[in-house]
Every structure is written in structure tokens, then in C-alpha cells.
Amino acid sequence: MPPPVPPSPTDRIAPLREFVTGMTRLVDRTADEPTLLARGRELLAALIADDAWLPGEFAEPAVDTYRQYLLHCDPLERFCVVSFVWGPGHRTPIHDHTVWGLVGVLRGAERCTEYAPNEGSVVARGLEHTMKPGMIEAVSPTVGDWHLVANALEDRPSVSIHVYGANIGAVRRHRLDDAGRIVDFVSGYSSARLPNLWDRSAEVRAGKA
Amino acid sequence: MPPPVPPSPTDRIAPLREFVTGMTRLVDRTADEPTLLARGRELLAALIADDAWLPGEFAEPAVDTYRQYLLHCDPLERFCVVSFVWGPGHRTPIHDHTVWGLVGVLRGAERCTEYAPNEGSVVARGLEHTMKPGMIEAVSPTVGDWHLVANALEDRPSVSIHVYGANIGAVRRHRLDDAGRIVDFVSGYSSARLPNLWDRSAEVRAGKA
């Protein structure tokens, strides 16, 4: 077996740990969706302003379709953090979430198209926009839940960091199939490994933490 | 870059996830050490009764010294779960913890020697014992904090699962150096990757969860 991935000697992952701690304190004090979206958006904006913390393994595109790397799941499944990585031309199906979510673009660009339920299916709301690094969007059954996200770039990967109000890979939600019918959708995750956010030993030894 | 480790199609890691959820609910409701040790011991006993959940990557010994694989850290750092893997002949230094801890042997056998503070150093308490799979021991400044743990087997690895009342790899604690002096000790972790405990998608799709 190959040797373990050694912890970073410089705690590069600190911004993600701080985001996780901030979100944990937030969900500890409230379950109010508008507050979660407003405060979560502030925390996510700070996280995606810095592009140096994401380990390469969790930014790696696949050839065939987009990857969904879980970075953290709250142990009571009140929220999770996922790195979505689109290769050139990759797109999601038209899908919903059934819980709140925030999407923040870290690298590249994503094209987002919104849909709304209509007579047993969904129809485009005519709101398509391109999101660039630093831009954040919210989804939920309250603010608008159905959308399609695609890599806006044809020659490079794009990466966005998502926060959802549940363990999203285990949520029974919905998508449109090729015939436009609403079918069940459980997204799972692309990897059985998470980043270790917790090795603060170098900072502690240096007397900095 | 190699492809991601795929999530298990059979949720083999469920016992560890259930342990983490149980411990999280426990630290949510109490900070009382005797309660944490008593209830934590019950949860740990259930976890180590089953030897099939630990991914091989987190049971892999090194050649030179013991490995400490973080499996989970509470996001508020109230507890953590670590897989300790001793190769033949490996041992810890004589050390303390400064927080409560529970050690449960999963595989092999470990020899544990207890020490007590004495006039600026520590001395053996004369209590040495061998722990086998299923056996659990507690440490803390209250119940006895200084010890040495070694692989009792000379030809095979041993593995124990530890729970501590902090992010133990980031705790400033103490050990004896080769000259018998008490020096600072921050243990860190052996890997920058954790197991993903949260991919319940196969069970959800199958309608079992």
C-alpha cells in the first residue's frame, strides 16, 4: 500500500477548517433558513476568496462526468461541504435539492439555468447566467430549487464549493430523465476519502495556536 | 493523479459512523468526565466488537514507528477518534494526554504500563498488563494519565481504536525524553486523509435508509 498522504507542514487547509467551524456554530444556534443562507453566504464568500486551500486530489476532474468530493459532513448531518469539479463540457442533469444550498465558484466559470415546477414537470424560468470566481448563488424549495449547472468553459475544468442543509449525497431528491420525466435522484459522492482538516500540530509546536 | 477511492457499495463503514453519531450526541448533552468515560466505553465496545469496518489504508503499519490515523474529529474539537497501528516492536514514549481517553484493542495485542508523577518526573506504578481484542482502558488526569503502550506481538501489527476528549493531535501534552526529563509533546497525525463516513447513497437508493 502506498504511504499515507502527509499532513501539510503549513496548515494550508486552515480556511476550510475555519469555514466548517463557523458553519457548525451557525447551525448550532439556528435552523432559520434566511439566517443560514445570509450568514452561510458570508462564510462561503471568505472561503472562495482564497484559492490555495483545496488539495489537488479534490479538484481533479474526471473524463466522463462531474465529480462530487465531500469535504466535510456535520456529524448530525445538518450541513455538508462539497467540491464540485466539472471537466470541459460537463453538466448536471436538471435537478432539485429539497434542502437549502449555496454554490460558490472557486475556479473557472459555470453556467446556471433555473427551472420551476409546472404541471408535473419543470420548465425553464428564462434565467440563465454565468457565474465567475467569487460569485455565490442560493437554492432551496423556498427561493427556487430546480436548476442545471454546467461548465461554462470548453477547454478547462471549473470548480465550485457547495454547502447544503443536509448530507446531500444521501438525500432522496429528483431530476429530469432524458424523456423529461421527474425521477428519483440520490447523488452519492465520488470519493471514500475526505481531507484531514484537523492537523494543527505544526502551528501548536511553533507556539502559534 | 490516481482515480479517487470509490465509496463502498455496502456501507461497510456504518459501525464507525454510528459510533461518531453516538459520541456526538453524548458530548452534546454532557461534559461530565465519569459519564463520558462510562458511556464512551459502551459505544467503543460495540465498535471494536466488529473488525470489518476499518479500511485497510487506516490499518497499515509503518516500518519505523507507530502510525496515528485520525478517523474523525468533532468540529468543535470535543472528541476525536484515532486508529493506532503498531508494527512489530513499536512502542509509544512514556506520555500523558491532559484530557480523557479510551483505548480499545481491535487486533493483535498491546502491553500497557502505567506511570505516576513523582518529584518532577514519573515512575512506574507497577501495573503492566496485556490487552487483547475487545479490552478497553481509560486514561485521564483524574483516573491516571501517564502510560506507555507497546505492541505485545513481535511478528504482527496490532491495532487499537482510541477516543480522546479533544483533537488529540493538536494538544500540547508531555512525554519523557531519553534522559527521563518531561518535555513537550504534540503528536499530530500520520495522514492528511480521513475515511468518508457519510456515503449512505447505496442504502438510500435501496430504500433501506
Ligand SMILES: [Fe+3]
Ligand atoms: Fe444543484
Ligand SMILES: [Fe+3]
Ligand atoms: Fe496514550
Ligand SMILES: [Mg+2]
Ligand atoms: Mg449543541
